[in-house]
Amino acid sequence: MPPVSLDNINPKVLKCEYAVRGEIVTLAQALQEELKSKPGSHPFDEILYCNIGNPQSLGQQPITFFREVLALCDHPSILDRSETQGLFSADAIERAWQILDQIPGRATGAYSHSQGIKGLRDTIAAGIEARDGFPADPNDIFLTDGASPAVHMMMQLLIRSEKDGILCPIPQYPLYSASIALHGGALVPYYLDEATGWGLEVSELKKQLADAKSKGITPRALVVINPGNPTGQVLAEDNQRGIVEFCKQEGLVLLADEVYQENVYVPEKKFDSFKKIARSMGYGENDISLVSFQSVSKGYYGECGKRGGYMEVTGFVPEIREQIYKVASVNLCSNISGQILASLVMSPPKVGDESYESYSAEKDGILSSLARRAKTLEDAFNNLEGVTCNKAEGAMYLFPCICLPEKAIKAAEAAKTAPDNFYCRRLLNATGIVFVPGSGFGQLPGTWHFRCTILPQEDKIPAVVSRLTEFHKSFMDEFRD
Amino acid sequence: MPPVSLDNINPKVLKCEYAVRGEIVTLAQALQEELKSKPGSHPFDEILYCNIGNPQSLGQQPITFFREVLALCDHPSILDRSETQGLFSADAIERAWQILDQIPGRATGAYSHSQGIKGLRDTIAAGIEARDGFPADPNDIFLTDGASPAVHMMMQLLIRSEKDGILCPIPQYPLYSASIALHGGALVPYYLDEATGWGLEVSELKKQLADAKSKGITPRALVVINPGNPTGQVLAEDNQRGIVEFCKQEGLVLLADEVYQENVYVPEKKFDSFKKIARSMGYGENDISLVSFQSVSKGYYGECGKRGGYMEVTGFVPEIREQIYKVASVNLCSNISGQILASLVMSPPKVGDESYESYSAEKDGILSSLARRAKTLEDAFNNLEGVTCNKAEGAMYLFPCICLPEKAIKAAEAAKTAPDNFYCRRLLNATGIVFVPGSGFGQLPGTWHFRCTILPQEDKIPAVVSRLTEFHKSFMDEFRD
Structure with missing residues (x-):
């Protein structure tokens, strides 16, 4: 046997x-x-x-511009050929050259820096800045094979034993319960209020936190999924401020699952990142530890099979950043096509680019x-x-x-x-x-x-x-x- | 703070x-x-x-045929265009069609089955059969983002506490020590003998196993890296048989790192997979638990940035296979380009194909x-x-x-x-x-x-x-x- x-x-x-x-x-x-x-x-x-x-x-069909750039980066030797002009849009060709020039030796088949190719992280940071109106640092970006490995990495870092608790919304996306179970921590549930459109009450957070502490659990982090999975709500700004304040006061790492940031369907709601909210409250690097997860699998792009994504890690001391880097380096790097795509979704074609109209x-x-x-x-x-x-x-x-x-x-x-x-x-x-x-x-x-x-x-x-x-x-x- | x-x-x-x-x-x-x-x-x-x-x-330049197929699968809408005939080899175009037809809806941007696309696993299994001369089952293949996540998955499965031991060669590739540390197990070292060209002695395995047991360690698995990293030796067949026999007798899972299977440089040595050795000894599914790791990062292809690879998992009861599948499913699937590339390295162009000569x-x-x-x-x-x-x-x-x-x-x-x-x-x-x-x-x-x-x-x-x-x-x- x-x-x-x-x-x-x-x-x-x-x-x-x-x-x-x-x-x-x-x-x-x-x-x-x-x-x-x-x-x-x-x-x-x-x-x-x-x-x-x-x-x-x-x-659902992929966005043409994104796929053009990926194909050209996969087979750069056609970039100089005249037939390529007829097959690919001019701005896709130009973007492929830009990206290749950011990669040492133009080697899309090499392991990159363990956080991802520096030039792509620069692009992503610029995209975050444009979205939020607050600075973003490329050294805070860790490119990953989709958002899941990033979530695992943070759970692995924070959970020491079944006495370490992670606050999770209920209902939640089961990646969180699965990851907490695999790393041996305690899921501390907080209930979203179905009657108020899956609202998130800070009073409920406080109650569950006190309850967990009374059971000897040390709360380490709070997961929030916005827009919500499986619940589909978009948090109100007030709500987000309350969550930031709560995490700051309680010394909790705020793990913000923001992979649906492009998926908002009602005119009265809009997506604001937790980083934007925290910074607009005047809270900086020393006030709140915040990790934002993003993925190429969702949004309007829906490129699940490409396994691209990143986390933006802010408000951690340098020694901890080094530990996160070390864990990332054990797996060497995330896949380069996924890295490229993550940069593309954060910097799509702009007005005036050849592809802009078809892209839009x-x-x-x-x-x-x-x-x-x-x-x-x-x-x-x-x-x-x-x-x-x-x-x-x-x-x-x-x-x-x-x-x-x-x-x-x-x-x-x-x-x-x-x-x-x-x-x-x-x-x-x-x-x-x-x-x-x-x-x-x-x-x-x-x-x-x-x-x-x-x-x-x-x-x-x-x-x-x-x-x-x-x-x-x-x-x-x-x-x- | x-x-x-x-x-x-x-x-x-x-x-x-x-x-x-x-x-x-x-x-x-x-x-x-x-x-x-x-x-x-x-x-x-x-x-x-x-x-x-x-x-x-x-x-090192990538293999042209592989990159042609990847580019075409990334942007399938050019497959029908006449310019494509001038830019890509005919067999790359044909292979891209074959692969797309194996993907439901030809959607290279969709999550696949958590073990990887079934048609690609069929191709890989056929490649293993051709290599070994023994049957391979596509349901035993788990496609992964390079070999590292596969190694982590097995360590996560086997290690319960610091009392569970994994036998590792010394010197070893530090992925193993890192993964054992991250999962909280004990690394049980066995020393390769530098004087005999980094030979692996079964007597040394027995000695270290006994020593570990005397310290209260339960040995679960034995890691062997062939060809060796960092040591560069290719194991002799006799040596491999000894290892298989030892694992069988001691009830150890044999974790065979075979990512350098294409990298043999001396005429007097050749690569034999551990599965081939075990099967040729008459040992089947019920005799030995064996996991073989393969990667697109090594060999002559060296496609590190693509993060493709697989493990072939044999000799486990169905309930355990289900547990491995469950863990794989938490991360949904590995990246599709890496999956495609893993199938290509196990079924490169053949004599008579347009690309065969340039590929060779x-x-x-x-x-x-x-x-x-x-x-x-x-x-x-x-x-x-x-x-x-x-x-x-x-x-x-x-x-x-x-x-x-x-x-x-x-x-x-x-x-x-x-x-x-x-x-x-x-x-x-x-x-x-x-x-x-x-x-x-x-x-x-x-x-x-x-x-x-x-x-x-x-x-x-x-x-x-x-x-x-x-x-x-x-x-x-x-x-x-």
Whole structure:
């Protein structure tokens, strides 16, 4: 028998859970295989994946300018060829040259500095400055393979034992619970208030912090996701100020997940980075420790497969910065295409550039379509019996609340599963629609939710709505008390 | 004051060391800046980086076919354009189509399956089969951002506490000591025998295993690096069989670092994978747990910046495979360009393909040049007073032993540093040549070494040799007893 078994592996690995790719998704993949090998074997002919923020898997097209630059940097020897002029836009060619000149020896196949190529970090810092109106330092930027490794790096740094606590919103994106579990810390939950559009109350933070301390937990950091995942809210400036003040007073590192900064769909809200808020309150390097996470996977670009991203690390003493650098250096560097793309999303084409108009059209097309899809799905959920859904202000998700009949809860119990999982499994088996049960994100005990992305292409949305509506009606008819 | 300090971070992070990007390299970067801002400020006009296996940073050119395919997959909309025929080889265009057809929706910007795109894993498995003559299963392949994250994943799985031991060669590549430290395990050293060309004796393994057990350590796995890093040896088949037998008998997971499988420079040696050896001994899935690591960063391709690689995981029960999958899924997937490149290096152009001749010429040119450089440097080291250097059979490194005079050791002591570090620092300050001190890799107590890559381009090698020889002579003159 092989020597490794569930009894003798790291128990932290066992404890870790990641619902976004969990049981329901595995079932969906099995159904998809069955549809392929036995067409007509299910009451639907395709799986509608609404489980994960993966826009291009559902047909969203990449931004042309970004891909032109990446292709040219991958194969620079065509830059001098005349055919290239006909195939690529002039500003993509120019940008590729600029980027290559920032790389020692123009070697896009070499390991870079462990924080990422210096010239690209300069570009990103300039982009942050332009966004916030406050200075950004390229030496504060750590380029990473998507945002996930950056989050792991900070958890690894801060968590010493199960007595170290990380404050996390509930509901939360399960990367946080998974990472805290893998590094052996304690997740200190704070509940977002569904009744006020997933509002974040400082009184709730204080209460949970006191509660954690009373249990002997040392709180180290507070995670905030803005725009919210899975909840889709955009925090009000007042709210953000309250959070900054709270972290400053309590000596907590503020871990700001800002990967949805380009995804805001309502005119009355806008994205402000936590760094901008902190600086506008007069708080500088010595006042607050703040890490902002950004990714190329979200926004209007949705380049999940490129695994690009960065964290901006401010308010740490130099010795700690060195420790973060050391941990980054063990993995040598993040992938160069992802680094290049991270610089591009922070400095897209400008007015006057050859690509500007087509770039703007692509960007606006994607964002306005996302806004329409969010609204249609939000309305559809609110039309279902026993379902209420907050406004989708931003990000890529809706997180409706479903009031399940007692009989459905009993049936779930009999099937030895959580009621929200029971609902999602039934939905999948009946319609091919994949939602993630709320229990994967956390929810107020006794309430049930699911997360649905707004990413199916617009021509698929009517099918999602009609199949969901029909299923929900028959589900409620079956289980209504 | 910021709340995070060296006193309150994870002590495992503090303990972790990574010499390949350590003190000497930081000094080299500072000198490079000085050379730029104040030309003539040092007795050399360029830094000669021999510290890290990063071929393209030193001028090695990428393999054209690989880069053509990557560029086309990055920007597939040019595949149909007539200009593309003039710019790219026909087989690169064909391969790009094949790969795109293996990706659902041809979406190179989507997250893939957490183990990597299935079609690419099929290609890799076929490449392993062709290499070994034994079956390989695509479901055993986990594509990763270079080999490092794969190594971390296995350490995370196996290490529960500081009582879990991982057998590692000494000298070793510091990724292993760093990863074991970060995950809080115990490194159980076994010494390679310099006198027999860095041979690996099973008697030494048994001795160290018994010693570790007597200290209450539970050995979980054995790391073997073949071809060796930093030692450059290629294991004999007999040796490999002994290791397989030992791991089987002792219930150890065999972690085989095989990233230098294409880097063998002497006709009397060849690379055999540990899986081939185990299978040829009649050992299958139920007999031995074996993980093989491969990377696109090494070989003749040297595509470090692309962060591609995979591990082939065999001999684990399904429940453990599920745990590995779960951990992989928390980071969603590795970057798609790296995945594509990993499939390309395992299935390069074949006889009859349009690119085959130019591909072969590029590959052979790189490998034969590496062999010449290895021999020249090996001879140069052996010509230095008090220095002996084993044959460079493979990988990208030499690890000569230097017998330092007592006076130099005293001077190092006075300078509060290790003698090998003292030598490397003096060498760097005098010549601009960057070696890594042996203490970063581990060495038999009382012996001193340094690691030197064979990667400077051939036109730079004479300068490395003459500057090194001159420095060494004056160093010895200064410190000779």
